[in-house]
Amino acid sequence: MPRKLPSGTVTFAFTDVVGSTRAFIEHGPAYVAALPVVHRAIAASTTAHHGVVVETEGDGAFLAFPDALQGLEALREIQSRLERQPDDGPWLRVRIGAHTAEAEPVDDGYLALGVHVAARVSAAACAGQVLLSQALVDELGAAAPQSVVDLGAFDLKDIREPVRLWRACGDSTSPRATPARHTNVAEPLTSFLGRQQELEELDLLLGTPGLVSVVGPGGTGKTRLVSEYALSRASGRPSGIWLVQLASLTGPGQLLGTMTTAAGFPGTTTVSAFADELARRGDPILVLDNCEHLVDSVADLVHDLLVEARSLRILVTSREPLEVPGERVLRLRPLATGRPGDGSAVADDLFIARARSAGASLGPSDRDVVRDISLLLDGLPLAVELAAARVGMLPPTDLLANLRQGRVALRQRGGPARQRNLESLVGWSLDLLDDRHRDALRVLSVIPDRFSASMAVELLARMPGLPANATVELARRSLIDLDGSEYRMLSTIRDVVRADLVDHPDLKEAATEALFDWAVHRSAHPDTLESVSSWEARAMEDAVAWGLTHQREGAGDVMRQVARWATTHTRSPEVLSLAETVIATIPHPTSVDEVRLVSAAIRVLIGLHSEVKVTEDLVRRVIAAGRGTADPETLREVAGATSSIMLNLGFPDEALSLQQEAVHLAETTLARAGSLADLGWVHHMRGELEEAERIYEEALAITPPEVFNHLTLMGNIAEAQLDAGRFDQAAAQARKARRAAQGDPMLAAWTLGLLAIAEIGRGPSESARSIAAQAEAELVEVTRRDSPIGYVLDRLREVRPS
The missing domain is CATH 1.10.10.10 (Winged helix-like DNA-binding domain superfamily/Winged helix DNA-binding domain)
Structure with a gap:
């Protein structure tokens, strides 16, 4: 009849007589007589603690216990009995190893991986010892005796992952197994997030001997990356990965001694001897961290080592390459910021993880603010971590506001002095x-x-x-x-x-003036209206602010570019503030430049729906000043900028007349296309939808496809058709506009929103619901930063079925 063996969570143990072959040879019959005594002692303690002797074979025994604590007590009792040297006969000492796992009996025994792990743990024990696996200690929980000693992780034969071993009794002799940590890198205090691609790139770069340099600005996590590489790869490299910290060194004379000591060869005094030691170890990787302040000396030493040891692999971190022949460089950039849930917002994930570690409670509603913080800090890991530590004291929204205004210092206690705040971090590089x-x-x-x-x-x-x-x-x-x-x-x-x-006030003034001169020169190019980039527009904003303060000629041309970018791309608080400052500073424009400044500012305020009221008096003064300049292009800009305000102020006929005048004054095809687009919009706002659509089509016909206005006109046509209730035509036009707008997130969301409204107008359908859901998601994303197309989101929500 089969025995009743423990099932479910089972603690397995193996006992084995140490040196049994030698004992048998030396003692013969006495050994044979002593072995049953050992087995009886093992069986007695096992039974007394509700365990089962599953099997005995030769000098070994296989035990199973239904309870981990009972099993541990039995094993310690066994050693207590057997560690007393007998008065006569040989002293047969045993090693014991135990492991806890899920298992069910099979044919009066067990077939389970946990049995094999327990056997390997036993094989790692020395005479008189009881070794436990981490799984067994975890099962014990709070019941684990304080005397149990953590020995670290070890590679056990045929077991894929390292096993952390604990000593329950016996002397301090090291286990008979290879330590899993073939590195001197300490386990980090915080979790490692992201950088999986970079770790894989290091695998490729270090696949052949030579020098690999991880290069990047301070705070990008170079040290953390190479440390994680060592921790995650060392177990597969028996010769090890050895980290050498160079940041604290003050001169080249300290280099070799620091490197040899860290690698485990203290007292080695020559490069040749060091290379020989490394070669004898096998295939180690030497990691030199923070080389930039000794870059020339490190480069020379690395070169000499690679000449002496051709199979050596050296990994360094630095803020600049070593420029050694054969060097392979991995440039480490800040962490990615992206849309929540798309897998790319690693900087946001890092912020949330560190904030929660600091005791902050963050929910899904905080994700957008977290992303803004990450973007503001460039996704720089150190900056993100320093900011996250403040969330325990400041709500995320307040932290963001303070960061934008420079009212919060990012710093921490502990760690290298250069990494305690951003000033020290950057100062380390500036000093070089x-x-x-x-x-x-x-x-x-x-x-x-x-x-x-x-x-x-x-x-x-x-x-x-x-x-x-x-x-x-x-x-x-x-x-x-x-x-x-x-x-x-x-x-x-x-x-x-x-x-x-x-x-350095003189240098600051000269630099800002140089930026202004660049902006004026850039604005003078005939193609600037269509070729200016987002970063150029930002620089132009600062240039206008300086030019306005210093009353410099040319600020009007620059402001025109700023207005064009702002009204077609984003509703920036900074550009709104700039426009408001222009209006307040120049209430009575007279010169061409002043008129251009004010008309461009008006276009910004109207286009971005500013709460600042542009009065009829100001508009009429600007129109009069524009006519007074006798400059057709300036007057065209004034007419185009003020027509929409006159419409809003209740003067639709004057608005139409002004915009028609702007079309008449256009001297180039591109200028005419832009003025026609504005004229179409005036008709659109007057409810003259057929005329608006006709003029939009006329403008589209003369606007090159590569010009931004070409895309907006395609959307304008769809919007006019939509407002006229021609949903089939509007849907077709919106689809065409959506395809053309794929390179621009704002226009893509806008045209998809128009398509969704048109599809809903055509009648309820699963397709309409699906498009509406996607459109709302995209519009929420792009309007989160106060985009000028927010009205489309409002309109979609009004018509979208619940």
Whole structure:
């Protein structure tokens, strides 16, 4: 009749006589007589604690217990009995290992992986010891004796993952197994998020011997990345991955000794001897962290090591490449920020994880604010972590506002001094620059966003004594980043450099003036209206503000570009504030430049639905001033900017007349197309939908497809058809516009919203509901930043079935 064996959660144990073969040879019959005594002691303790001797074979026994604590007590009792040397006969000492797992009896025994793990744990034990697996200790929970000692993780034969072992009794002899940690990197205090792609890239780059450099600005997580690489890959590399910290070193004379000690070869005094030691170990990876302040000496030493040990792999972190022959560079950029749920918002995930660790309670409603914080901090891991630590003291919305206004200092206690705040982090890099390149960085910090190489050259060329090609050196040192064809300076770096620039007022004034001159020059190009980029528009905003304060000629041309960008792309609080400042500063425009400034500001205020009221008196003064300039282009701009206000003020006929005048004054095809588009809009607002559609079509016919207005006109036509109740035509036109607008998120959402409204107008259907749901999601996303197309979202919600 089969025995009743424990089932469910079972604690398995194996006992084995240590040195049994030698004992048998030495003692013969005495050994044979002593072995049953051992088995009886094991059986007695096992039975007394409700366990079962599943099997005995030779000098070993296989035990099973239904309760982990009872099992542990039995195993300790066994060792207590057997560790007393007998008065006569051989002393047969045993090793014991135990593991807890789920199992069910099979044919009066067990077929379970947990049995094999228990056997391997037993094989790792030494005489007199009882070793426990982590699973068994977890099962014990609070009942685990305080005397149980954590021995660390070990690689056990045929067991895929390392097993953490604990010693329940016996001496401190190390287990008979290979430690799983083949590295000197300490386990981190916080979780590792993201960077999986970078870890895989390191696998590829380190697939062959040589030098691999992880290069990036401070705070991007270079040290954390290589540390995680060591921790996650060392178990598969028996010769190990060894980290050498260089940040605290003050001179090249300390390099070799620090490296040899960290790698486990203290006292090695020559590069050749060090290379020999590394080669004898097998195939180790040497990781040199924070090389930038000793970059020349590190480069020389690395070169010599690679010459001496051709199979060696060296991984370094630095803010600039070592430029050693054969070097392979991985440029580490900030973490990605993206839409919630799309898998790319790693910076947001990091913020939430660290904020929760700091005791903050964040919910789904906080996700948008978190994303704004991550974007503001460029996704820079250190900055994100420092900001997240403040959420326990400030609600996320308040933290965001304070960060935008520079009213919160991001700092922490502990860790390297250079990483306790952003000022120290950036200062570490600035201190490594010569004076000329440091001044060049200060000049470039006045640019509020990305910039091209030509823009940088134009600004720096106006600064006597500064290298016009400084971007090359600054990018090499990771203080600016070449992203495609554009450079960018992380806002975290820019803020620190700008604070430093305050102490150099003459340089600051000259740099800002150079930015203004660049903006005026850029605005003078005939194609600027259509080719200006978002980052150029940001720079132009700052240029207008400076030009307005200093009463510089040319600010009007620049403001025209700002207005064009703002009214077609985004409702920025900064550009609204700038427009309001223009109106307040120039109540009575007279010169061509002033008239252009004010008319452009009016276009911004109306186009972005500002709460600031533009009075009839101001509008009429601007119209009169425009006529007084005797400049057709200026008058066209004034007429175009003021017609919509006259419409809103209750003068529809004057609005129409002004816009017709703007069309008449247009001197180029592109200008005529723009004025026709505005004229169509006036007819549209007057309810003259057929005429509006006709004029939109006329404007579309002469607008090149690559021009932004071409897309808006396609949408305008669909909107006019929609307002006329011609839902079939509106749906077809909106689909066409949607396809053309795929490269622009705002226009894509706008046209999809129009399509959804048209489909709903055609009648309820599953397709209409699906399109409406997608449109609402896209519109919510793009209007979250107060986009000028928010009215489409409101309209969709009014007509969308519940």
